[in-house]
Amino acid sequence: AVSEPRSIFKRQLLTDASELRSNYDFVITGGGTAGLTVADRLTEAFPAKNVLVIEYGKIEYAPGVIDPPDLPFQSISNPVDSWTFFSLPNPEMRNVTAFVKVGKVVGGSSCANGQFFDRGTRFDYDSWAEVAGFGQSDIQWTWRSILPFFKKSVTFTKPPPAVAKRYGYTWDIAAAYGGSTPIYSSFPPFQFGDQPVLEHTFREMGIPAKKECAGGDKEGICWIPTSEHPITMRRSHAELGHYEVVSNRTNYDLLVQHQVVRVVYPKKSNKGPPLVEVRSLPNGRLFNVTAKAEVIISAGAFHTPTILQRSGIGPASFLRAAGIPVVADLPGVGANLQDHSAPPISWNYTKPTNFSDMPSDFSDPTYYANAVAAFDEVPAQGPYTVAMGNSALYLSLPRVAPTKYRSMVNKIRAVANSPELASYLPSGPDYGSNPAMVAGYKAQLLALAKLYENPDSPSLEFPWLSGTTIYAFLLHPLSRGTVRLNVSSPLDQPVLDYRSGSNPIDFDLHVAHVRYMRQLVNTPTQRKYGSVELLPGPEVQSDADLKEFVKDHIILSLQHPCCTAAMLPETKGGVVGPDLKVHGVDGLRVVDMSVVPVLPSAHLSATAYALAEKAADIIIRQWPGGHH
Numbered sequence: 001a002v003s004e005p006r007s008i009f010k011r012q013l014l015t016d017a018s019e020l021r022s023n024y025d026f027v028i029t030g031g032g033t034a035g036l037t038v039a040d041r042l043t044e045a046f047p048a049k050n051v052l053v054i055e056y057g058k059i060e061y062a063p064g065v066i067d068p069p070d071l072p073f074q075s076i077s078n079p080v081d082s083w084t085f086f087s088l089p090n091p092e093m094r095n096v097t098a099f100v101k102v103g104k105v106v107g108g109s110s111c112a113n114g115q116f117f118d119r120g121t122r123f124d125y126d127s128w129a130e131v132a133g134f135g136q137s138d139i140q141w142t143w144r145s146i147l148p149f150f151k152k153s154v155t156f157t158k159p160p161p162a163v164a165k166r167y168g169y170t171w172d173i174a175a176a177y178g179g180s181t182p183i184y185s186s187f188p189p190f191q192f193g194d195q196p197v198l199e200h201t202f203r204e205m206g207i208p209a210k211k212e213c214a215g216g217d218k219e220g221i222c223w224i225p226t227s228e229h230p231i232t233m234r235r236s237h238a239e240l241g242h243y244e245v246v247s248n249r250t251n252y253d254l255l256v257q258h259q260v261v262r263v264v265y266p267k268k269s270n271k272g273p274p275l276v277e278v279r280s281l282p283n284g285r286l287f288n289v290t291a292k293a294e295v296i297i298s299a300g301a302f303h304t305p306t307i308l309q310r311s312g313i314g315p316a317s318f319l320r321a322a323g324i325p326v327v328a329d330l331p332g333v334g335a336n337l338q339d340h341s342a343p344p345i346s347w348n349y350t351k352p353t354n355f356s357d358m359p360s361d362f363s364d365p366t367y368y369a370n371a372v373a374a375f376d377e378v379p380a381q382g383p384y385t386v387a388m389g390n391s392a393l394y395l396s397l398p399r400v401a402p403t404k405y406r407s408m409v410n411k412i413r414a415v416a417n418s419p420e421l422a423s424y425l426p427s428g429p430d431y432g433s434n435p436a437m438v439a440g441y442k443a444q445l446l447a448l449a450k451l452y453e454n455p456d457s458p459s460l461e462f463p464w465l466s467g468t469t470i471y472a473f474l475l476h477p478l479s480r481g482t483v484r485l486n487v488s489s490p491l492d493q494p495v496l497d498y499r500s501g502s503n504p505i506d507f508d509l510h511v512a513h514v515r516y517m518r519q520l521v522n523t524p525t526q527r528k529y530g531s532v533e534l535l536p537g538p539e540v541q542s543d544a545d546l547k548e549f550v551k552d553h554i555i556l557s558l559q560h561p562c563c564t565a566a567m568l569p570e571t572k573g574g575v576v577g578p579d580l581k582v583h584g585v586d587g588l589r590v591v592d593m594s595v596v597p598v599l600p601s602a603h604l605s606a607t608a609y610a611l612a613e614k615a616a617d618i619i620i621r622q623w624p625g626g627h628h
């Protein structure tokens, strides 16, 4: 059963420096989605080596997206398990700031996310290899080489036949699954009454339904599983699946409520592994932890760059200006920030609909009481089993803009090859005037142009649960932002500069997406319900007006930050190599969503688990005595 943490398994849970061993083989900084996956695999493979995970947060119960007593679409804010903060204003977006949320708990963002459990396409992961161009390296990051780790990373459970029939759920285990790791991928026994309305609408727009969307191909209408336990329908997350169930291993220590400040190379030689400097949150005390084998940074796309920058590993001129001695000049640390953003499309039904089982039904006390009771059944039933929904469209640019996509792709290539390319990046020696950073950006744009002209590679995602407002995700943004230490308060949240819209082609893509999606009101299904467009609104027709609409209404972060310590050669502004070791220093790797070079066409948790599984495999092969 999946429930509150069980105390008998908390033997290795440490809360104070005095409880630590004198040294460890592996030290993992950040006990989140990727960090705990690696810790699980290393403690399994090396019974005689000790592993320490240092985590800022504690073990907390991680509720689902909607659990009783919350109501659907009520924004649940669980301040204990998350940090929330804002980016700098975005000048191209009416100076709006991006609101970001990050899991701050054992299990990291897997405990706080929307539980939407999708994967990118084969083209996304192949593009990582293409951008990096690691050539003859015996470690490759391609779809073929990652797929076995996607399969290993989760347990997919078929829904009961009656449930599958009721909603029309489809899947293909051979193409996508087969693993038995206790991170669960399941379909809930409930959908809101209007779920099929959009599915019918999209079929009428000529969009094909895919049988399985986690097997590398997902251009079309997809059923996406939820990361929840198939019986209890409670959230499945990294703390339960990669710590709780194996925390009786005597070589697995987890230190909670401690902040990793930085890593330190004491001999000034960059020979490692480095010491890890840690700050106790309860008493503020600073101390060092020693790793005999290596240190693995897994603090997530916003906080991994802060640990590296505090360590003097990062953009040299920024570090010097901040008074931090430079250990390794890696301008890619905190560069290349990418996230999904989305403008809305909304409409109104002017004719009677009479859908049953709708979010509004929760206002009926009997419906609500039944929903709460059904959630406690075994297996759980009813509306509380649904998280943020299981439906999404993923559409390519050739489908969305058949007459215009070619010119947009040409424009991306022209920018990539133009002398003005650097002007799309932040100015200065750490970025726009740095030839390696510009070369890396060029490689990314050329790979993205290939994705955008591919009729099987989605450019747009449109997920839905219930209701008449839906967001059109731009899956492969061209603008690049930064994550920099807050110099006046370096242990606090970093300064995020999203720079959304700084590459103006992102607006062309958003406008094409909105133009396509607004056509949904013209389908027979929508006409039956008297559908009337509200946003962008009938008066907003020209490209220029649609661009202004995007600026007025866009959500700048869908909470999918990545790419801030990218797996690229140093000649392309990279931070880690294909083995995820940090360039120019010893005994230090990064394993989390920072190492991704370009954002995949997916929400990120499934990719974080698979990436960490592959990283663990790489680490295990590189140390003697490891067995799988």
Ligand SMILES: Cc1cc2nc3c(=O)[nH]c(=O)nc-3n(C[C@H](O)[C@H](O)[C@H](O)COP(=O)(O)OP(=O)(O)OC[C@H]3O[C@@H](n4cnc5c(N)ncnc54)[C@H](O)[C@@H]3O)c2cc1C
Pocket: 029, 030, 031, 032, 033, 034, 035, 054, 055, 056, 057, 101, 102, 103, 104, 105, 106, 107, 108, 109, 110, 112, 113, 114, 115, 116, 117, 118, 258, 259, 260, 261, 298, 299, 300, 301, 303, 304, 307, 388, 558, 559, 560, 561, 591, 592, 593, 594, 603, 604, 605, 606, 608
């Ligand atoms: C609100 C929200 C909704 C999301 N929705 C979805 C979704 O529906 N589907 C999906 O697939 N993905 C979703 N994501 C994204 C996905 O969950 C994350 O991309 C993924 O979990 C990131 O994994 P990670 O290992 O890189 O980082 P995390 O899981 O965030 O782990 C980083 C860990 O490091 C710790 N840490 C940070 N700094 C320090 C430090 N200095 N010292 C010690 N510890 C530190 C943090 O506390 C955290 O536990 C969402 C994310 C959020 C925040």
